[in-house]
Amino acid sequence: MRKQGSWMRRLAGQVALGACLAATAATVPARAAGGHYGGTLKLVASSAAGTLDPQVNYTLRYWQIFPMLYDGLVSFERAGGTAAFHIVPDLATAMPKISDGGKTYVFTLRKGVKFSNGAPVTLTDVRASFIRLFKVLNPNAGTWYDVIVGGRHCASAPTTCTLPGVVIDQAKDTVTFHLRHPDAEFLDQLAVPFGAILPASTPDKDMGTIPIPGTGAYMISKYDPSSKLVMVRNPYFHQWSRLAQPKGYPDRIVYRFGLTPNAQVTAVANDQYDWMYNPIPLDRLGEVATKYKSRLYLHSLLALWYATMNTRMKPFDNKDARLAVNYAIDRADLVKLFGGPAVATATCEILPPGMPGYKPFCPFTEHPGTTWTAPDMKKAMAYMKKSGMAGQKVTIITQNSDPSRAIGIYLQSVLDRLGFKAKVKGISSNIQFTYIQNSNNHVQMAVTTWYQDYPAPSDFLNVLLSCKSFHPGSDNSINISEFCDKSIDTEMAVAETMSIAHPKKADVMWTKIDREMTDQAPVAPLFTPKHVDFVSSRLHHFVFSGQTYFIPDLAWIK
Structure with a gap:
């Protein structure tokens, strides 16, 4: 009888979930009314997801937050739906000038941008960031970035990497990438977190729990993988592109670790937390789908x-x-x-x-x-x-x-x-x-x-x-x-x-x-x-990106 009861509860949850979510699957437009800045957004997950190093970490959990902390020369648009697949200029002033049959990309670096430690972003930082990809043994250094001239040598001998295919011109404020052959996905690969521009002084090793200064609207003030990650506003940030790096609504974002999925559901239902990372447990689906229909969002994924x-x-x-x-x-x-x-x-x-x-x-x-x-x-x-x-x-x-x-x-x-x-x-x-x-x-x-x-x-x-x-x-x-x-x-x-x-x-x-x-x-x-995303009643303007899923910085707390 216990087995049958469990099965009936599971089936009820599945039916309720399928019946109710069609009405909540639409994504809210990416731009909300003004006046909603401030407050603390509270996220929760069963555990942390490893290193904070954006050139090493390859998990969805942190790729979801890295765009708030770091910028590349280009980025995916911070927007809902398929608009999130659009690539827009970020630390570059415009999309690159492409020549030589698709083998040469020239970017002009945006002026006046600073890292969260107050240091200005320079062309030297740009070049060093791409060399560092190979030296920290980035997971895709040999499958993506080896298309850059010199990349094959860097992939096979990272300690002696000089990457001659990345050339900077201080007089023109440009960085030029020379590729071995045309690559239809090169801009995509620059736009993901691996393409983040970091200070040239960043050590050539996985930085683990030590936050690396970034250029995003937020910075990490505390990280303890056993308990929580805290993000606060970057004091040196100014919005240069709403599409690439918006100012963000919350003043503070706290990511708590250590709660079971069942405890997460209860905490979000009671507004103790505003969003949960882990899937809703099977025996809670029916309850959540019937009692909190307006707080559920369902989206297809690749x-x-x-x-x-x-x-x-x-x-x-x-x-x-x-x-x-x-x-x-x-x-x-x-x-x-x-x-x-x-x-x-x-x-x-x-x-x-x-x-x-x-x-x-x-x-x-x-x-x-x-x-x-x-x-x-x-x-x-x-x-x-x-x-x-x-x-x-x-x-x-x-x-x-x-x-x-x-x-x-x-x-x-x-x-x-x-x-x-x-x-x-x-x-x-x-x-x-x-x-x-x-x-x-x-x-x-x-x-x-x-x-x-x-x-x-x-x-x-x-x-x-x-x-x-x-x-x-x-x-x-x-x-x-x-x-x-x-x-x-x-x-x-x-x-x-x-x-x-x-x-x-x-x-x-x-x-x-x-x-x-x-x-x-x-x-x-x-x-x-x-x-399936389950949110608190405090969270408004939920935006789901086809690229990074829930966008925390575009939510506002009431």
């Missing part, structure tokens, strides 16, 4: 939940073992664990719906075609027998909170049924993402997520699974499966170049690459999520 499988160690160095796992997973059960069809859709492929190049494709199902229908245990067991991996021990690394841990426990049951001897190890989300990236930790399988850096298929396929994305022994190795197929890498390079002049032809190539990568099964795609 995102993926997936399970990594280490292709360089047993048992998943065997492709048949990886295929067995993919065929055995009941993705409908995982959708239920996440909250139901209102907030998640089963998937078999790496590219999410809405991404250029996406076409529905599912081989890992009882009836292969465009959608997942049911697990195929007969085929799964056949692949398992062929692999010869029965009896192998597998540890699944998850975050120590749900839904990540619940998904890990489910996958444990799947692996046990296949004949593996599986167990789940949950660790704090403050360190889990970096832990599973480091090959020295010998992670066989892990539950993780990917949310787009910008809307391009390469941001999933190339970033997550290219040979260049694997960095042995590094916490910044985003290719967690350690997968490498040089022939697919060559295809991706061709597709990226083709996208400049022939984007539709490139999309066809990305569709093919997505299928080839899916067939290799370096990961088990699970589902694509939607995002």
Whole structure:
């Protein structure tokens, strides 16, 4: 009876959530009426998300706040909806002058901007920031920024990096980037937090809990990963571009860590906090969806939940073992664990719906075609027998909170049924993402997520699974499966170049690459999520960006 009651409460929550959120899914326009400056915005999450270094941290949680703290030469517009994908001038006075067939970008640096320590932003800071990307072993230094002349040498020998492709001219206030070849995504890569301009004096190492001075409207006054992060107004900030770096409404933003998702729901419902990061627990969905309908927001995402499988160690160095796992997973059960069809859709492929190049494709199902229908245990067991991996021990690394841990426990049951001897190890989300990236930790399988850096298929396929994305022994190795197929890498390079002049032809190539990568099964795609935001009654002017999701600095507190 307890099991049935739990199921009925879960189902009621899913139905209520799906029924009520359609009316609340619209995004409020990015510009609110004046007179709402001031107050303290209170955010809450189960844990911190690691380093404060914007050139190292690669988590959604901090990419959501870094745009308030730092600026690049260009930035994504601080706006709601798809307008958030627009790239606008930021520390540069205008969009760059592009010449030499797309291989030369010239920016003019804006005058009068200061870091939060009072030092003026100079061209020397700009050049040093891009050299530092390589010296701190930025996760994408070898897949994005190596397109800059000298970048390949910097990626292979970061300590001797000089990056001759970045040239500054003090007399003209310009910085010029020389690329090895045209790159359709170069401006996107400058606009994300990795492209932040930092003081040239910043040490060439991960700064961890020490805040680096920035140019944004806010600065960090306190960071204790065990308790909270506090952001206050940058005293040297003046608004030079409302689109790139608005003044922001709250005077203070406090991010509290340590509350369970269940406690977060209660705290937001009671207006103790204004927004929660973690997903609403299943047994609270019905209550929240019915009692707080006007305080819920639902949005589609370019995102993926997936399970990594280490292709360089047993048992998943065997492709048949990886295929067995993919065929055995009941993705409908995982959708239920996440909250139901209102907030998640089963998937078999790496590219999410809405991404250029996406076409529905599912081989890992009882009836292969465009959608997942049911697990195929007969085929799964056949692949398992062929692999010869029965009896192998597998540890699944998850975050120590749900839904990540619940998904890990489910996958444990799947692996046990296949004949593996599986167990789940949950660790704090403050360190889990970096832990599973480091090959020295010998992670066989892990539950993780990917949310787009910008809307391009390469941001999933190339970033997550290219040979260049694997960095042995590094916490910044985003290719967690350690997968490498040089022939697919060559295809991706061709597709990226083709996208400049022939984007539709490139999309066809990305569709093919997505299928080839899916067939290799370096990961088990699970589902694509939607995002549910629950806010307090104090929070007004909720703005959801397609790029960074909830924008805290555009909210005002009443």
